[in-house]
Amino acid sequence: MEDGGKDKEESAGKDSRAKIPKNLLFKCPRCGNVVFMEEFNAGLKVCPNCSYHSRISCQERLELTADRGSFVEYDADLTSLNPLEFPGYEEKVAAAQAKTGLKEAVITGECTIRTRRCVIIIMDSRFMMASMGSVVGEKVTRAFERATEKGLPVVAFTASGGARMQEGIISLMQMAKTSAAVARHSEAGLLYITVLTDPTTGGVTASFASLGDIIIAEPKVLIGFAGRRVIEGTIHQRLPDDFQSAEFLLEHGFVDMIVSRVNMRKTVSKLLKAHLPGQKLDL
Amino acid sequence: MEENKLTAWERMELIRHKGRPTVRDYIPMIFDEFYELHGDRLFGDDAAIIGGIARVHGISVTVLGQVKGHNLEENKKTNFSCPHPEGYRKALRLAHQAEKFHRPVICFIDTPGAFCGVAAEERGQGEAIARNLLEFSQLKTPVISIVLGEGGSGGALALGVCDTLGMLENSLYSVISPRGFASILWKDASREKEAAEIMHMRAEDLVEYGVCDGIIPEAPGGAHMNPQLTAGNIADFILDALKNLTQKSVANLLEARYNKFRKIGVFEEGGQIPPGSVLDDTLPGMDDLPEDGVSVSTEETDLNQVL
Numbered sequence: 001m002e003d004g005g006k007d008k009e010e011s012a013g014k015d016s017r018a019k020i021p022k023n024l025l026f027k028c029p030r031c032g033n034v035v036f037m038e039e040f041n042a043g044l045k046v047c048p049n050c051s052y053h054s055r056i057s058c059q060e061r062l063e064l065t066a067d068r069g070s071f072v073e074y075d076a077d078l079t080s081l082n083p084l085e086f087p088g089y090e091e092k093v094a095a096a097q098a099k100t101g102l103k104e105a106v107i108t109g110e111c112t113i114r115t116r117r118c119v120i121i122i123m124d125s126r127f128m129m130a131s132m133g134s135v136v137g138e139k140v141t142r143a144f145e146r147a148t149e150k151g152l153p154v155v156a157f158t159a160s161g162g163a164r165m166q167e168g169i170i171s172l173m174q175m176a177k178t179s180a181a182v183a184r185h186s187e188a189g190l191l192y193i194t195v196l197t198d199p200t201t202g203g204v205t206a207s208f209a210s211l212g213d214i215i216i217a218e219p220k221v222l223i224g225f226a227g228r229r230v231i232e233g234t235i236h237q238r239l240p241d242d243f244q245s246a247e248f249l250l251e252h253g254f255v256d257m258i259v260s261r262v263n264m265r266k267t268v269s270k271l272l273k274a275h276l277p278g279q280k281l282d283l
Numbered sequence: 284m285e286e287n288k289l290t291a292w293e294r295m296e297l298i299r300h301k302g303r304p305t306v307r308d309y310i311p312m313i314f315d316e317f318y319e320l321h322g323d324r325l326f327g328d329d330a331a332i333i334g335g336i337a338r339v340h341g342i343s344v345t346v347l348g349q350v351k352g353h354n355l356e357e358n359k360k361t362n363f364s365c366p367h368p369e370g371y372r373k374a375l376r377l378a379h380q381a382e383k384f385h386r387p388v389i390c391f392i393d394t395p396g397a398f399c400g401v402a403a404e405e406r407g408q409g410e411a412i413a414r415n416l417l418e419f420s421q422l423k424t425p426v427i428s429i430v431l432g433e434g435g436s437g438g439a440l441a442l443g444v445c446d447t448l449g450m451l452e453n454s455l456y457s458v459i460s461p462r463g464f465a466s467i468l469w470k471d472a473s474r475e476k477e478a479a480e481i482m483h484m485r486a487e488d489l490v491e492y493g494v495c496d497g498i499i500p501e502a503p504g505g506a507h508m509n510p511q512l513t514a515g516n517i518a519d520f521i522l523d524a525l526k527n528l529t530q531k532s533v534a535n536l537l538e539a540r541y542n543k544f545r546k547i548g549v550f551e552e553g554g555q556i557p558p559g560s561v562l563d564d565t566l567p568g569m570d571d572l573p574e575d576g577v578s579v580s581t582e583e584t585d586l587n588q589v590l
Contacts, residue, residue, distance in 0.1 A: 077553040078550050078551070080549075134549045168484070169483065169494055170549055173547040174547075175416055176420065176440060176444050176544040179417045179444075186417075205413070206397075206413050207412075211413050224409070225404060226399030226403070239401070253407075254410055
């Protein structure tokens with residue numbers, strides 16, 4: 001904007017504003033409500049006003065979901081290479097690794113959830129928006145293959161911005177690879193529960209995230225195929241706020257249930273129980 | 284086949300040429316008979332995907348394809364070859380029908396991408412594509428896919444889970460359009476020309492990655508210079524693939540199809556690069572990339588910004 005006066009006013013306002021430590025308050029990106037971080041964290045990072053389920057790390061998700069000490073990680077040492085020699089890609093991965101303490105955007109492994117054994121997949125949006133490149137595709141595929149071998153159900157907490165552009169066509173092919181692994185797991189008669197978390201979009205929505213026998217979503221999270229701005233650019237109008245929300249998907253028949261974070265562990269474990277083999281009619 | 288010296292961007296301009304033959308042009312040139320079948324039995328009929336039963340060399344096959352137009356009128360009808368979910372579901376219905384009657388499936392890929400719009404999201408674009416990936420990976424009949432022009436992202440892949448993938452020599456296949464790539468990674472859509480080169484989206488690149496199984500020569504100067512000749516080459520490719528695939532047992536076919544995609548990925552494990560992983564030294568160098576180019580204005584619409 002060519003308005004020097006306004007710029008000055010804004011920067012003056014910024015300087016005079018009392019400095020609030022960055023991690024003291026949480027402002028909800030959905031409703032704009034502000035709460036103390038302590039209260040927000042105590043409430044499992046859910047907005048107390050609109051119940052938007054904010055993004056959490058895969059370590060936090062694991063803690064909330066798996067029985068303590070039950071998790072055994074698979075394929076922890078897979079890391080990305082740079083197939084297109086795309087400038088800056090290695091640096092970007094290294095920065096994400098430093099920020100998150102993770103090697104890639106997904107962790108996979110075996111655990112129990114209220115004593116029920118399963119293979120668990122957890123994506124972490126802090127790592128390059130959990131985009132799916134070779135490593136994510138390979139880890140997810142191996143997790144399904146192991147579950148098929150061992151006769152275990154799979155529980156996948158998805159979050160992703162989509163395919164990892166920096167890996168070009170190879171990232172696209174991970175959609176086919178993971179979906180084929182889901183198909184074999186399904187053919188073996190095994191249960192696959194998807195939990196869609198914020199945000200699940202693009203190539204992950206268009207592959208394994210949409211293929212669960214049971215699809216759960218956290219409240220108010222973003223789920224979609226195309227990016228909102230891309231669609232707004234196509235249709236040249238603003239989209240309603242609830243477009244591509246969990247509730248929007250439930251209404252249109254693409255989600256089985258919306259479950260709050262506080263009830264997630266219990267719900268998943270009950271669903272695992274409902275699919276245990278060898279059930280007999282108790283007469 | 285002579286070496287194709289065109290850059291990726293030059294090929295992009297060639298495949299967007301109004302005169303480039305579309306699946307509708309090729310069908311009568313390749314097949315003896317064709318009976319178009321409509322609708323997904325769930326919602327409607329998407330003109331962006333054509334499907335039907337055809338005869339080739341005495342056998343019946345199911346043909347599926349994304350339909351580009353030669354002019355605005357035709358493109359309006361087929362939504363610029365950007366399918367909605369019902370298009371993918373029609374394709375899946377016809378693929379299952381092919382499986383029932385033991386007909387091979389021939390898919391023609393030619394799309395900038397799956398349509399990005401409100402109705403597409405409401406009807407589950409992501410689910411429709413995902414379902415095709417899963418179901419085609421287990422389809423108990425041979426599947427041959429051929430990229431005619433643009434192979435744009437998940438919208439292309441939804442017809443691309445196959446036993447044999449062929450690409451016309453000037454066709455391109457990528458995770459996103461060069462414009463989308465430049466816009467997301469460089470925040471500058473005008474660098475699409477540069478993006479096209481760095482994305483390694485040419486048929487030769489895809490052969491190296493193990494995605495493409497064969498490059499189909501076009502007529503000199505491009506497919507539009509002699510559609511009949513190009514169609515003949517496509518027919519030869521289909522026939523060769525059919526000869527090979529119809530000899531395999533269903534179990535072997537599905538195992539090979541699984542492994543075709545299973546092995547694609549480039550990563551390091553415990554400091555070691557696993558065998559089979561494509562290494563950067565097999566890739567073309569970046570020395571021959573153009574300097575940061577000034578963008579050339581094109582007719583590309585927002586439709587091409589498809590994820």
